[in-house]
Amino acid sequence: MDTKTLCLAVLSRGPASGYEIKKTLEQPPYCLFQDTGFGSIYPALQRLNEDGAVATTDCTPTRRPAKRIHALTDEGRSRLLEALSQAPSPDRLRSDFLFTLLHGDLLPPDLVLEMIDARIAELEAKLSQVEACEPRADSPCAVFLHGLGRTHYGGCLDYLRRNRSKLARDLNAASAPSSKRAAE
Amino acid sequence: MDTKTLCLAVLSRGPASGYEIKKTLEQPPYCLFQDTGFGSIYPALQRLNEDGAVATTDCTPTRRPAKRIHALTDEGRSRLLEALSQAPSPDRLRSDFLFTLLHGDLLPPDLVLEMIDARIAELEAKLSQVEACEPRADSPCAVFLHGLGRTHYGGCLDYLRRNRSKLARDLNAASAPSSKRAAE
DNA sequence: GCTTACATGTAATAGGTTACATGATTCT
DNA sequence: AGAATCATGTAACCTATTACATGTAAGC
Known part of the structure; x- marks a missing residue:
């Protein structure tokens, strides 16, 4: 699963900012089988927005790095479903x-x-x-x-x-x- | 663990070629918590040889891609020990x-x-x-x-x-x- | 006042995966 | 004869990690 799908999955629970997505991914259950940094999440969200999979709105325009809330679109939802329906690639453990x-x-x-x-x-x-x-x-x-x-x-x-x-x-x-x- | 340490570890069991290292890594117990391709192994072995951690000898010079046997040197052995003595970085599972x-x-x-x-x-x-x-x-x-x-x-x-x-x-x-x- | 948490993003780097390129030997 | 296995290596690409850069708000 690439970072884009990861973001879509978290957003399927409700709109969130990149920062909130990272926090969600850091906690169980996600943290048990995934890990991703800001450097992967923010670019992924930008591309997802370009592709029309998420709708991004600036939530706090007064604040300097404005909080940007991303919400799943229909396109995003069907993309997520498609990714989830694929046969899962084998687990990769590095221990x-x-x-x-x-x-x-x-x-x-x-x-x-x-x-x-x-x-x-x-x-x-x-x-x-x-x-x-x-x-x-x-x-x-x-x-x-x-x-x-x-x-x-x-x-x-x-x-x-x-x-x-x-x-x-x-x-x-x-x-x-x-x-x-x-x-x- | 990077590919170089992986190679050193396999070589600690005895000299082997890159191909044999790959085969060993594909089988249990290694395959259960590691995976690496030829594209990572061969460059790693070359660098290990340059660094003096392994001694490489062409085993079958008549054959075209000559079988190159790599053997651990003292330097390589102490490097392996050092890497193994580090506190292991947390497991990374991608499932x-x-x-x-x-x-x-x-x-x-x-x-x-x-x-x-x-x-x-x-x-x-x-x-x-x-x-x-x-x-x-x-x-x-x-x-x-x-x-x-x-x-x-x-x-x-x-x-x-x-x-x-x-x-x-x-x-x-x-x-x-x-x-x-x-x-x- | 200082530290931590919130908040976003870019750039450089390092690393690994995939595809390519080649060729010998053994088994069916 | 053809397929599978043995055998090595390079180059392109893709991805993720890290460091950098910036700034606000809340709690101690």
């Missing part, structure tokens, strides 16, 4: 954490364990963030997605918590086969 | 599927359900792919990651399978509040 973990054998055991602890803390934060934003009950899809998010984060968290100590043992056994110093 | 699902209320229920079925099939394929590649028992980190992958895919799959029918019901109830045609 430095997972990548590092895969090569954890090259690193000092303590460092690996620290990274896992940090990840556990992050997942806890994300999970409570997800749980905090209750989906609207009138949207079956939002409810479904909410549950999926909870399952995903909860499952990973659970795994990390339950297998951390085993990894710690195995790692220390591998790094000290004979008998180095035991504790630090 | 058209999740994005579409979030806006599923705008789409015909049947289309949403079809997408979920397709996703279930994809996840089944990925899970069996992950389960097929048994990690080396001597690498605690690889074993840990393998378990994490299984937990992740298994958990998502389980959720989708168990909640699909509920979503179908809710979606049809929402789209036909009174009494449209029942079946198609």
